[in-house]
Amino acid sequence: xxxxxxxxxxxxxxxxxxxxxxxxxxxxxxxxxxxxxxxxxxxxxxxxxxxxxxxxxxxxxxxxxxxxxxxxxxxxxxxxxxxxxxxxxxxxxxxxxxxxxxxxxxxxxxxxxxxxxxxxxxxxxxxxxxxxxxxxxxxxxxxxxxxxxxxxxxxxxxxxxxxxxxxxxxxxxxxxxxxxxxxxxxxxxxxxxxxxxxxxxxxxxxxxxxxxxxxxxxxxxxxxxxxxxxxxxxxxxxxxxxxxxxxxxxxxxxxxxxxxxxxxxxxxxxxxxxxxxxxxxxxxxxxxxxxxxxxxxxxxxxxxxxxxxxxxxxxxxxxxxxxxxxxxxxxxxxxxxxxxxxxx
Amino acid sequence: xxxxxxxxxxxxxxxxxxxxxxxxxxxxxxxxxxxxxxxxxxxxxxxxxxxxxxxxxxxxxxxxxxxxxxxxxxxxxxxxxxxxxxxxxxxxxxxxxxxxxxxxxxxxxxxxxxxxxxxxxxxxxxxxxxxxxxxxxxxxxxxxxxxxxxxxxxxxxxxxxxxxxxxxxxxxxxxxxxxxxxxxxxxxxxxxxxxxxxxxxxxxxxxxxxxxxxxxxxxxxxxxxxxxxxxxxxxxxxxxxxxxxxxxxxxxxxxxxxxxxxxxxxxxxxxxxxxxxxxxxxxxxx
Numbered sequence: 210x211x212x213x214x215x216x217x218x219x220x221x222x223x224x225x226x227x228x229x230x231x232x233x234x235x236x237x238x239x240x241x242x243x244x245x246x247x248x249x250x251x252x253x254x255x256x257x258x259x260x261x262x263x264x265x266x267x268x269x270x271x272x273x274x275x276x277x278x279x280x281x282x283x284x285x286x287x288x289x290x291x292x293x294x295x296x297x298x299x300x301x302x303x304x305x306x307x308x309x310x311x312x313x314x315x316x317x318x319x320x321x322x323x324x325x326x327x328x329x330x331x332x333x334x335x336x337x338x339x340x341x342x343x344x345x346x347x348x349x350x351x352x353x354x355x356x357x358x359x360x361x362x363x364x365x366x367x368x369x370x371x372x373x374x375x376x377x378x379x380x381x382x383x384x385x386x387x388x389x390x391x392x393x394x395x396x397x398x399x400x401x402x403x404x405x406x407x408x409x410x411x412x413x414x415x416x417x418x419x420x421x422x423x424x425x426x427x428x429x430x431x432x433x434x435x436x437x438x439x440x441x442x443x444x445x446x447x448x449x450x451x452x453x454x455x456x457x458x459x460x461x462x463x464x465x466x467x468x469x470x471x472x473x474x475x476x477x478x479x480x481x482x483x484x485x486x487x488x489x490x491x492x493x494x495x496x497x498x499x500x501x502x503x504x505x506x507x508x509x510x511x512x513x514x515x516x517x518x519x520x521x522x523x524x525x526x527x528x529x530x531x532x533x534x535x536x537x538x539x540x541x542x543x544x545x546x547x548x549x550x551x552x553x
Numbered sequence: 554x555x556x557x558x559x560x561x562x563x564x565x566x567x568x569x570x571x572x573x574x575x576x577x578x579x580x581x582x583x584x585x586x587x588x589x590x591x592x593x594x595x596x597x598x599x600x601x602x603x604x605x606x607x608x609x610x611x612x613x614x615x616x617x618x619x620x621x622x623x624x625x626x627x628x629x630x631x632x633x634x635x636x637x638x639x640x641x642x643x644x645x646x647x648x649x650x651x652x653x654x655x656x657x658x659x660x661x662x663x664x665x666x667x668x669x670x671x672x673x674x675x676x677x678x679x680x681x682x683x684x685x686x687x688x689x690x691x692x693x694x695x696x697x698x699x700x701x702x703x704x705x706x707x708x709x710x711x712x713x714x715x716x717x718x719x720x721x722x723x724x725x726x727x728x729x730x731x732x733x734x735x736x737x738x739x740x741x742x743x744x745x746x747x748x749x750x751x752x753x754x755x756x757x758x759x760x761x762x763x764x765x766x767x768x769x770x771x772x773x774x775x776x777x778x779x780x781x782x783x784x785x786x787x788x789x790x791x792x793x794x795x796x797x798x799x800x801x802x803x804x805x806x807x808x809x810x811x812x813x814x815x816x817x818x819x820x821x822x823x824x825x826x827x828x829x830x831x832x833x834x835x836x837x838x839x
Contacts, residue, residue, distance in 0.1 A: 282735075282737070294735055323821055324737055324738070324821065326734060326735065326736075326737060326822060327734070327806060327809065327810065328809050328810050328812070328813035330813075347809075347812060347813040348813060349810065349813040349814055349818055349820050349823075350820050350821055350822060350823075351661060351820055351821055352813070352818065352820075372809045372813075373805040373806070373808065373809045374802045374805040374806065374809075377802060414732065414735070415728075415729065415732040416732050416733065416735070416736050417736070422732070422735055425727075425728060425731070425800070425802055426728075429800075
């Protein structure tokens, strides 16, 4: 009797323990990353400009990271040697790619360049807290602000400037991606690239000849002159194309800064084996075109089977054909006629 | 008609009034300028003031229907210049670069000046002074018997283009200002080189951002050092819900800038001009 009792209660405890384990890892409401204690001295995170991404987090535990970003207002080339006044994070469009682990404690220092005309800030969609940090990082020209957040939810997130007028700050290029890897990291792949779409509404500057600037009216009508990957026409073409070898698995971190358009992201001649839908935890398979909302992201993975040029487009095709939303992935290696064979 | 709105008063009159006002302030207003145990000395700048009759005006932030009555006031026709500020710090050494207290001006205060009483080599003496804090601007204004314009006063004057007192409804009004705002290093140019607006006021947009007395409208001026402010939903799309004219991108930019400031901040393209109650004018007319 006594023994039976014991067994019963033991199994009850076990069941409860099992159940609570499952609910920890399975429920989307549970922020497993929050459990991890960030340890050690803070380290400065390595960040990269597109199309490169920092090294995977691998097996490491949660730690304290410092991310330094600088907001700038700078002339750059938007297309065919036409200058445009971009506003940036770290002088690139999109801004630097930030790669962290869930549970990491991240101190974000935002410096607004001394020669900026305007205030800037940062709203990271990976943050749980007011404005995603926007309020805490409102930085006058020449000022540095800072806030610290715990990365609770794994996923691929957009960050952007949220200083009013926000459509203008984003429309000038102030966006980027932050990846929060789950504990243990994403599965290993052969190639990883960073691509971010954004559209540009332009007009001739009333002050400086030949310079293009943001056009408020076109933005309001959502009628851009350029829809671009990585802030420049041809940023993924010619010598800038991305590359892989036959048999390799390619992972693309694709974001959409907007400010307005939704992207129909597609790679001509490939099928996405895996898509982390909207950059979250649900993985879908065998996807031809994935929708990436403005202010959203997706992780797409595919194995390249045969050599050739694979064209990356927004499959809202006038944008690809006429407005610049086009890039190339060059795949080198052996033909595989069992998979693809050209007729005579 | 036009000239009735544009009444300039002479510096002599200003100076007279200033003496009177400073004496008054010494008794009544010890709170904001505790740092000046030394009384402020008037450096006697010569700048025309423009009479603004005031009137009803719709603030950029607020409820759609609420009009604010702006009483008549006087405003400097241009920003305070480098040479005027130099004269001010000579007369008031406590506001010199090496002497100013950090709580009243951050470490970038007058950062381009090679010394306490020397303008930068390449600086135009007639360019607006920048890299000065709100406290410094307040002290300057007080020293010359004036004050900083309120946000409502400043924005009231800013409604004008060259032709009309309120150009807000013109589609090109905001766009033109935004065009100006996008240009860098404008602060190094001399004042009064471009056309004045309807009131006869110069350089509201083309050179610098300007401090206002209540630069962060929620902030009580006495507590401004704390730097607490209510963002009024300024961030992301929140800013659009409380604005009365969501097409006025120029105004969004100004309010964003003001919202990013603390009273001891000094910024490379932020200066000021002075204002004054218009009863001063009535007094001087007698």
